[in-house]
Amino acid sequence: MTTNNDRILRTGFAERLCHWAVVLCFFLAAVSGISWFFPTVSWMSGLLGTPQMARLLHPFLGIAVFAGLCYMFARFVGYNMPARTDAIWFRRIREVLMNKHDGEPLQIGKYNAGQKVLFWLIMASILVLMISGLIMWRAYFAEYFPIPVLRLAILTHAVAGIGLILLIVGHIYLALWVRGSITGMVTGYVSRAWARQHHDRWHGELEAKDAQAASARGRGA
Numbered sequence: 001m002t003t004n005n006d007r008i009l010r011t012g013f014a015e016r017l018c019h020w021a022v023v024l025c026f027f028l029a030a031v032s033g034i035s036w037f038f039p040t041v042s043w044m045s046g047l048l049g050t051p052q053m054a055r056l057l058h059p060f061l062g063i064a065v066f067a068g069l070c071y072m073f074a075r076f077v078g079y080n081m082p083a084r085t086d087a088i089w090f091r092r093i094r095e096v097l098m099n100k101h102d103g104e105p106l107q108i109g110k111y112n113a114g115q116k117v118l119f120w121l122i123m124a125s126i127l128v129l130m131i132s133g134l135i136m137w138r139a140y141f142a143e144y145f146p147i148p149v150l151r152l153a154i155l156t157h158a159v160a161g162i163g164l165i166l167l168i169v170g171h172i173y174l175a176l177w178v179r180g181s182i183t184g185m186v187t188g189y190v191s192r193a194w195a196r197q198h199h200d201r202w203h204g205e206l207e208a209k210d211a212q213a214a215s216a217r218g219r220g221a
């Protein structure tokens with residue numbers, strides 16, 4: 001059963017564990033990356049012990065982020081496919097931003113259209129970071145590529161890295177802005193009222209599923 005009286009399971013334990021592990025690895029990889037990109041904050045590479053340690057660990061942290069996001073991709077992609085009703089969210093974005101939920105239902109599934117866009121941008125960025133990162137990884141692969149390819153990989157890696165950091169800043173802002181969503185990612189559960197307010201179609205689908213299960217149980221008794 002996905003719902004009980006007033007709480008609904010939004011994110012399972014394995015997915016939450018993976019999300020927070022990705023957050024930790026991403027934070028450490030991003031801090032070390034930024035420390036090389038902007039000389040004024042080069043001291044930040046000390047967060048991983050020494051600058052040498054940061055240099056060593058950064059690619060492995062990146063691989064951990066990639067692996068975690070591959071798992072999340074597999075678990076969440078089905079909920080992030082474009083739907084016809086996403087157009088309603090885009091059309092009525094002002095109402096959404098003003099937190100007005102009293103008009104016609106917005107028909108939002110498990111994730112809203114904005115979350116879906118962010119999902120695909122995050123996944124695209126990590127793929128670009130992974131490919132360019134492997135090419136420029138001096139310890140193992142860089143020697144197999146000509147200098148122009150390495151230069152392009154380094155540039156692409158920097159642009160995709162900054163891009164992903166900005167996307168994550170937006171993601172955190174939105175997570176803080178929609179009250180209750182971080183609780184959902186920590187405990188796994190959201191309130192029924194939260195689900196109805198922010199993801200009305202998803203809430204309706206869960207209720208229909210539970211009603212079906214209850215009537216099947218009734219028939220079996």
Ligand code: HEM
Nearest residue numbers: 022023026072076111115116119168172175181182184185
């Ligand atoms: C402090 C940092 C972060 C916070 C507070 C945070 C918060 C959240 C929350 C609350 C959700 C669930 C949203 C919902 O249930 O509607 C979520 C989902 C997600 N987060 Fe994060 N997050 C953080 C960092 C990250 C990072 C660093 C990544 C990836 C590099 C990431 C990737 C994702 C993905 C892929 C989802 C699933 C969204 C979807 O399927 O559309 N998050 N996050």
